[in-house]
Amino acid sequence: MPAPRGKLTDLPDISAYVLAHAAGIAWGFAVNPMIFRSLVAQGYRDHLQLAAIALGIAVSAVVLLIFLLLRKAMAGSGAPPPPADLPAPPAKFTDLREISAYVLAHAAGIAWGFAVNPMIFRSLIAQGHRNLMLPGLAISIAVSLVVLLIFLFLRKAMAGPREPT
Numbered sequence: 001m002p003a004p005r006g007k008l009t010d011l012p013d014i015s016a017y018v019l020a021h022a023a024g025i026a027w028g029f030a031v032n033p034m035i036f037r038s039l040v041a042q043g044y045r046d047h048l049q050l051a052a053i054a055l056g057i058a059v060s061a062v063v064l065l066i067f068l069l070l071r072k073a074m075a076g077s078g079a080p081p082p083p084a085d086l087p088a089p090p091a092k093f094t095d096l097r098e099i100s101a102y103v104l105a106h107a108a109g110i111a112w113g114f115a116v117n118p119m120i121f122r123s124l125i126a127q128g129h130r131n132l133m134l135p136g137l138a139i140s141i142a143v144s145l146v147v148l149l150i151f152l153f154l155r156k157a158m159a160g161p162r163e164p165t
Contacts, residue, residue: 101154
């Protein structure tokens with residue numbers, strides 16, 4: 001169900017991705033602070049970075065499922081029939097190449113969050129910023145867009161020569 005051959009993506013694909021990641025970002029701003037406050041209150045301050053990575057992986061997996069379901073729902077009846085001389089391709093939800101591209105792209109995003117975000121936030125705090133909600137949202141959106149581009153290019157690069165990308 002990825003984009004037609006020769007295209008990097010299409011409107012249902014990109015719409016599903018954006019909506020799924022918007023849900024992931026909303027989770028990050030609504031639920032993650034409650035989880036971290038609870039961990040700090042219970043004395044697990046030293047384990048916050050590990051918890052952040054685990055939450056990032058879990059949210060990425062849920063966002064993947066939301067993305068795939070939304071894309072399938074938005075695609076409607078499916079691709080147009082193939083030319084008469086070719087057999088109809090089997091309908092598929094996703095494949096290993098697409099999952100691999102997604103996992104690699106999100107691993108890059110999680111690595112960014114682990115390595116670079118703490119430096120950005122420390123710098124902002126050192127400069128006197130106390131409300132980090134807007135910078136955090138901007139960083140989340142920017143990283144999601146970069147992860148999207150990585151995912152699209154990896155998915156296209158991993159597709160076989162006769163498969164749609």
